[in-house]
Amino acid sequence: MGFRNTAGASKHQAVALMSNSDQSVFYRCRTDAFQDSLYAHANRQFYHECNVYGTVDFIFGNSAVVLQNCNILPKHWPLGNLSSVRTFLGRPWKNYSTTVYMGSMMGSFIDPKGWLPWTGDKAPDTIFYAEYKNFGPGSSTKNRVKWKELRNMTNKQATKFTVKSFIDGDKWLPETGVKHKPGL
DSSP states (O other): OEEEOOOOGGGOOOOSEEEOSTTEEEESOEEEOSBOOEEEOSSEEEEESOEEEESBOOEEOSSEEEEESOEEEESOOGGGOGGGOOBOSBOOOSTTOEEEEESOBOOTTBOTTOBOOSSTTOOOTTOEEEEESOBSTTOOOTTOOOOTTEEEOOHHHHHTTSHHHHHOHHHHSGGGTOOOOOOO
16 A cells, blocks of 8 residues: 655645554555655554655654664655665654664665754754664764764663564554564
C-alpha cells in the first residue's frame, strides 16, 4: 500500500500519511511526499519493512514510533545515484525532540556531521539524540556534531528504545501477525 502527496516543493509541507491512532501498524507500505512525508502525530506506532521517501524532514511528530527494517531515502537524486546526495539524520525541530537510530544501515549519503541544528550551530539542551550499533558507510560517529545532547548508547540505554520497552509492543503486536523484533 502506498501513501503519496504530489503537491511538490511549491506547496511546502505536504504530508502523505498522518497517523494519530494508538497501536498503529504499517507493514510494507510506501510513504512519499516532498516535505514532511510521514507525520507520526501521536500514540504508539510500529512500521515494518516500509519505505519512506522525501526531500525535507521526512518523518516528524509526537508519537512513540519504531521503524523496524524500514528504508528512509531521499526522493530524487541527481543522475540516478546517491553519491551526489548529502542528508542528515535529523534536526531538533522542537525543544524536546527525541530521535534514536539503532542497528540501522546508513548509506554514504549521510553527512558525516550526522545531525543538523535548527538554527545556529547548537541544539537545545532538552533534546535526546542517540545512535547505537549502526553500520554502513554513513554510520561512523567520529565526525558527528559535538552536542552534549547527542550520544552513543550502551546496551542498557538502547534497551529503553526497543519495541518491547518503548511502545509496549510485546503486549499488542503479536495479535497483528506482523513480524517484529521485541528487543535488541
